[in-house]
Amino acid sequence: MSAPLTSLDRPNSYIGRSVPRPNAKRLLAGRGRYVSDLRLPRMLYAAFLRSPHAHAKIVSINTDEARKLEGVHLVAIGADLAKICTPWTGTLDHFKGMISAPQLPLPLDRVVWAGQAVVAVVAESRAIAEDALELIEVDYEDLPLVVDIDSARAAGGPVINPGSTNNICFRAQLDNGAVDDAFAHAAHVVEEEFSFGRHTAVTLEPRAIVADYDPAAGALTVHHATQTPYQFQDLYSRHYGIAEAHVRVVATDIGGSFGMKLHVYHEDMAVVGLSILLGRPVKYVADRIESFVSDIHARDHRVRARMALDAKGEILAMDVRDLTAIGAFSTYPRTSVVEGNQVIRLMGAPYRFKNYRATLEVIFQNKVQTSQYRAVGHPIACAVTERLVDMAAAKVGLDPFSIRAQNVIADDAYPQTSPTGYRFEALSHQACLKRLHELMDYDGLRAEQADLRKRGVYRGIGIAAFVEITNPSPAFYGVGGARISSQDGAILSVTPSGEVRCLISVTEQGQGTEAIISQIVADQLGIAQEHVKVITGDTEVTPHGGATWACRGAGIGGETALQATRALKRNILEIAALILQEQPSALDIINGEIVDAGTRNQRIPISEIARIAYFRSDTLPPGTQAQLTVSHHFAPQGYPFAFTNGIQGCSLEVDVETGFVKVLKHFIVEDCGRIINPMLVDEQLRGGIVQGLGAALFEECRYSETGQLVNGSLADYLVPMAMEMPDIVIAHVETPTADTVLGAKGVGEAGTAAASACVLNAVNDALTPFDATINSIPITPIKILKALKRF
Amino acid sequence: MDIEETAVKARAFSYFRAATIDQALDAHARAGDDARFIAGGQSLVPALSLRLQAPRLLIDITHIDEMRGVRREGGYLRIGALTRHCEMLSEPLVAEFAPLLHAAAPFVAHPAIRNRGTFGGSVALADPASEFPAMTLALDAEIEIVGPTGRRRVKADDFFLDLFETALQPGELITAIYVPLFKADQRFAFDELARRRGDYAMVGCGIMATCAGDRINDIRISFFSVGNTPTRVKGAEATLIGSSLDAERIAAAQAALEGDLAPPDSDEVPPAMRLHLARVLLGRLLGRLGESA
C-alpha cells in the first residue's frame, strides 16, 4: 500500500534522503552520556597491574602493602575471580578442529602477553588504585617466547599452550576446480608474498564499563560501551550464574567501536566479578596505553599467492596460503579465525575464474589477541587479489581497467557462486568500473602522470575492486554454537499524542543507526521524522537482537523496522476504519493524518486515533481492542549474506628521495543496494576509507623481539589525520537486494575493504620507472627507500 | 571531572604559583631536588600522567612577569622564556628579527599545544627532536639563566650537553633567550621531514647564512632528530663558507654530513636511512637558500 520506496517527492519520503541525524546536535553540544560520564552512588574504581613480560610464570604475588593503603577496598588476583566466574573458550563448532585454551578474568599462574592484566585493585578513586598498583610485587619467571610467525611455526620451538604439540589454532583448506592443471597450462603466472602488519581500532572513547551488582536483588546491571549488549547479557549471565532476566546491559552513547567493542575482555569480565565480590558499583575505563596493549588488534597476515592467466589476460586460477598470528588465545565469543577465514574466501571475489585453492593457518603467539575489526579480512583479500591483477596486467600488457573489465563477473550474469563458495545475488562490477573511469578522469590522470614523470615527479594511480560481506545470517555465528543473534527485534508504540516510539535491538555507535531507523519508520508510517523517537541499547527495554556489527544495522535492523512499521500501520488503519466507517484499504497515512487513499483528502489525525484508543475506548465498537503497540522480529532468509561491491581509485605522489607518500585524491564507486540516507552512507565510506588509508600508510602495532609493544601511544602509533587525508570523491550504483522489502545492504566496511589495496597499487604504479616493488602494508618511508635502494 | 574521577592518574603533588623569580628559586631550594618548574606543561604533564616523573612539588612559573614579552635589546631580540609557541607565529618582532623561529613555529606540534607550550620550556627540556632548541643553535642565540648563584648567559653552542642534559642546573630557570637581530645580508631556511604535520620530525634542519651576493660568508646549519642533542654540522658548514651554492658545493656539504652526524639506532629509521634523509633535506634547503639570493 505504500508508495514506491524511491519516490522522494511525496510527503514523509525519508528513504533515500539526506537528513541529519537526530542525535548529532546533542553529541556536539557535549550532552552525550558515555559510560565514562557515569557516576553511581557508592561507586568504586578499578585499576589493573599488567604483566611486563610477554610470556612468564607467575611465581608469587604480594599484595599486602596495596591492601593496607587507605582507600583501597579490594585487591583481587586470578584465584579470587576464578571462584565466581566460569572459564571461557574462544572456539566455534563450525571451525572444525579449532583449539584455544580456556580463559579467566585474571591469570592463575602464567601470563601470555605483555600488558595482560594480572592483579585488580578497587579503590575510592582511580588515582588511589594506581598508587596501590605500585605497591604490589609480582615475581615472574620468564618462559620462552613466541613473537613472530616464523618462530611460532618452527619445529621444536616454544609452545604457548601446555598440552599442545604446536602453536596451531586452526587450519582450513579450500580446493575447487583444477588448480594445478590451470597453472600448468597458464600463459602467465604472477606470484608474490605479502605481509600485513597489526593495527588496532583506536576509538575516541576507550573501552569503558561500570558493573553494578545488587546482592539484595541478585541483579546485575552493567553499563558497557559495547556494540552488542545482548551478547554480553547472555555471557555475564552464564559465566557468573545469574539468571539472564536479572542481568541488564546498558549501552548508551558509544564513542566509536569498529568491531573492537564486540569482544570479551579480561578486564571487563573482571570488573563484573569485582562488583559481585564488593556488592558495589565498580568502574573501569581503559586509558590509551591500556587500550593499545589490551584492545584487540587486527590483521597480522602473511600471504603467498599466485594467479594464473591465459595469453589474453583471462584469469584462470588462484592459489593462496594465508598465515595469520592471533595472540595467545582466540577471542571469545566470536573467535580470532573469522578474519583468516574471510581472507581465503574473499580472494578473487570480483572475478569469474573457477579454479581456486587456499590454505589457512592460524597461529598462536605471545601478543594481545587479534579479532574482528572493521572490514574483517577484506583488506587483505582485496590487496592480494588486486595487486596480483595489476602485476598480471603489466605482464600481459593490459591497462588495469581493461584487465578488470575483461575478468569481472558480468552485471547480467547473476546469481553466481564464487570459487571460494560464496553465493552472490546481484553485483555491479561492470557499472562501477565504468563509473570510476569517468569519475577519476582516468585518461587525464595518466596523461598528467606521464608529463610529470619527465620532470622527476612520480605519481601513481591505483584501482581496486572489492566485494563486501553484509547482512550475515545465522551461517556466520549461530551455526557455530555462538549465542549471537542474526535477527533483530523492534517494538513500536503510538504515544497518546500520536507520535511513535521505536525500541529496536540494533545499536548506535556514532554511525547514525538511530537516524536511519527513524527515517524508515517515518517513511513507512507516513509521519514526520521528528515524531519518531528511537531507543536503543538497553537489554531491559529493547528486544533481543544481533545489534550492530558486520554491516547489519541498515540491512537487517532496517528491514525489522520496516516490517514492524507496516504492522503498526495496519493496526492504526484498522482502528481508523472503524471510526470512519471505511475499509482499511481505502485509507492511508500522510504526515500524521489518516487520508483517503485515492483522493488524499484528510480524514482524521493519528493523534485523534490515539486519544480515542487510549482514553475513550468506550466509543469504539464493542469487541474492539486497539493495538497501538506492535512487536516484530525479522531474521534474514534467502542468501546467507548480502554481498555488496564497488571499486576504489587513488591518485598519489611518491617522493622517491624521502619515501614519503602523499595521497592526492581518492575515489569510490560503491553499491550498497538501497541507500536510506545518502549523507550517512557517504560518511561511512569516507570514514572507512580514512581507516583504510591509515592502515595502508601509517598504522602498525610494532613489537620488540621480547614481545613488547613499542609504540603504544598516540605519539608513536600514527593514526591518519586531516592534514594527510585527501579529498574523497564518491559515486553510487544501486542494486537493492530482493531478499528484503527495503533492499538495503551494508556499507560500513566498504571504504576500509579496498583503500589499502588501492594505495598499494598506486605506490607500485608510481615506482614502475624504478626496479622496485612494495608488497607490505603499511607502506612506510623505510620500505619505499629500501625498495629503491636509497640507503 | 574532579580528583575522584578516572582520568586522574598522576601521583599526588603540591602546587605553588610563583609571582617572582626569587619566589620560584626559593620554593625549589626548599623542596630539595623533589620539585619541577611547570611552564606550558605540554611535556611535563604527560610525563606526570604516565608517572615517568613524580615530583612532590610543582612550581608554576607562568605568572612571573620578568620572563614574558618579546623586545629589542641592543643587537638582540630578547624573547622571554614564557613566550608561547603560538606567539612565535603572531608576534611581528619575531617575524622581522628572528624569521627562522617564525618559520619553524608552524612545525611545532598542533595549535592546542602551541597555545600553551613555551619557548623557554622547549629549550630547557632540550628534546633532540624539537625544533626550537636546534634553532637556537642555528641562530647563535644566548640563553639567560638565573639560579641560586646568580644570573648568566650561555651560548647555545655551550648549552646542549647530552640527551635531555643541558647547562641548566637543577633549580635554575631560563628567563629569556637572546637572538641576534636578523640582518639584511642574511638568509635562512627551515624544513623538516615528518610523516604527519605536527609530529616530531624524522629529520629537521634550520639554516642561517650571511652572504655577500652569491658568496656565503658565514653559515650555521643545525639539525634536530639526528642524535642525542640538537646538532650543528660543522663539517658541512666548512665546505660552504667562502663559496657559492652551486650543485657541486651542495653535494660536498651533503657528503660532509657523514662525518658530522652519528644517528642513533632505531627500527623505524635506522642510522643509514636518517643520514640519507638528512642529506636529502640539506640538499633541498641549500637549493632553496640559493634560490632566495
Ligand SMILES: Cc1cc2nc3c(=O)[nH]c(=O)nc-3n(C[C@H](O)[C@H](O)[C@H](O)COP(=O)(O)OP(=O)(O)OC[C@H]3O[C@@H](n4cnc5c(N)ncnc54)[C@H](O)[C@@H]3O)c2cc1C
Ligand atoms: C602531542 C604533542 C606534540 C608535540 N609536538 C612537538 C613538536 O612537534 N615539536 C616540539 O618541539 N615540541 C612538541 N611538543 C612539546 C611542546 O612543544 C612542549 O610544550 C615543549 O617542549 C615544552 O614546553 P612547556 O612550556 O610546555 O614546558 P613544560 O612541559 O611546562 O616543562 C618541560 C620541562 O622544562 C622545564 N621548564 C619549563 N620552563 C622552564 C624554564 N623557563 N626554565 C627552566 N626549566 C623550565 C620544566 O621543569 C620541565 O622539566 C609536543 C607536545 C605534545 C603534547
